[in-house]
Amino acid sequence: MTNGSNRIFDEFAKLMTDAAGAAQGVRREVETAFQAQAERFISSMDLVQREEFEAVREMALKALEQNAVLAARVEALEGELAKKSGSKTTAADSKPASTARTKK
Structure with a gap:
């Protein structure tokens, strides 16, 4: 059994x-x-996938850094221009004059 x-x-x-x-x-x-x-x-x-988000984030951070560098350069150049011309530029002076557009 x-x-x-x-x-x-x-x-x-x-x-x-x-x-x-x-x-x-x-x-x-x-x-x-x-x-x-x-x-x-x-x-x-x-x-979006994490990799895509991180890539776009890195691009945005790099663009912000470049923007800060360019803003500092513009300020330095405006300072030099103000010293050479002997007067301070105002925000209104730094804007380009509007140009009239003509139709062709």
Whole structure:
């Protein structure tokens, strides 16, 4: 009878192994379906990827730095111009005069 009970346990162990394999397969299918749904949802929200955001952020920071450098250069040049002309320029003086446009 020990032979018979061992056989039952062997069959039961085989059944549990097969069930575990099937459960893993179902788990993979559910994960794949969930991931696909999440990707569809995110793409419908028009979100950007982190890499794209960081690239644009770096470009903006670089542009701000260049803007500050150029503003300092303009101020220095305006100071030199004011020293050479002997008068201080005002904000109204630094604006270009409007030009009349003619139609061709």
